[in-house]
Amino acid sequence: MADPYIDQYETIAYGKFAVGQILALVVGLDSDADSFIKTAAARLLSDTEAMWTALSKVGSLEVVTYTAQESAAVLANSRQTLRRLVAYAESRVNGDAIVRDILNGETLSVTLRRRPVKLAAALEHALAAIKKHAASLPEHAQWTQDVTAAHNALADLNGSVRQARTDRRSMTPEVEVARNTWMRRYAATKLIIRGILEPLGKADMMPEIFDDLAEVHRAQGVRDEEAPEAPPA
Structure with missing residues (x-):
């Protein structure tokens, strides 16, 4: 089944991610089924594109899905700042322990x-680790400044996305129909792909393909907040 808490905006992220993973990871596992698998992926893509079209009529999707150019830059800077901090900490005495605290x-x-929301929390935790290990990090003041700037920018972005989604929470009839169609398609595609993987002993690949099943999410634009009340079916 599809997670009932997938909101109308997350359908885009999960749908596109699943299609890409199906074509990359599942096609070729059972050559006799490849044509069927590609058809299933194409139909999910079609319903995802229909969802995008319906949502686009309500307003710009870039803000609510973290795909605006400015959003991508903030996310990239946050990750790069954390990556640089870890590299610096690793170069210090007892670096492994410092890195463990940072991460x-x-x-x-x-x-x-x-x-994004959990990445902001990770940056906040990194700031606490910098303070804790300040004596071992000669450049701790500069790192505190850099990580704080990255965290604040990401926190502001998360707040903007959250507000934009709240402002657009009510669904138009067209969006509601498109979401219900997409949810049925997504659930059916999961059953199809599981049916391919299970006999091959590869059912553990499901979270790699359907990101809503994963503990660590990779589909861009999904949320970390507590699941809201499910929209009406």
């Missing part, structure tokens, strides 16, 4: 894949 025990790759 809260996670790996850098996992932290960098966090969605």
Whole structure:
């Protein structure tokens, strides 16, 4: 089943991500089924594009889906700042321990894949780690300034996206029909792909393909907040 808390904007991110992963990871696993798999992916893409069209009539999607050029720049700077901080910390005495504190025990790759809200929390945690290890980080003042700037910019972006989504929460009849159609298609596509993977012993690939099943999300534009009340079906 599709997660009922996938909102109308997240359908775009999850749909496009799933289509790309199906074509990249599933096609070729069972050559006899490839044509069927490609058809399933094409139909999901078609319904995702229909969702985009319906939402575009309500207003610009770039802000609410983190795809505006300015949003991409803020996200890129946040990740690059954290990446540079970790590289610097690794060069210091007892660097491994400092890095563990900066990343809260996670790996850098996992932290960098966090969605924007959790990435902001990771930057906030990094600031606490810089303060804790200030004696071992001669340039701690500059790093505090850089990470604070990245965190504040990302927090402002998250707030703007949250407000934009709140302002557009009510669905037009066209958007509601498109979302319901998309939800059925997404759920059906999951069943199809699981049916391909299960006999091959590869059902554990499902979270790699359908990002709403993943603990660490990679689809750009999905949220970290507590799930809201499901929209009416």
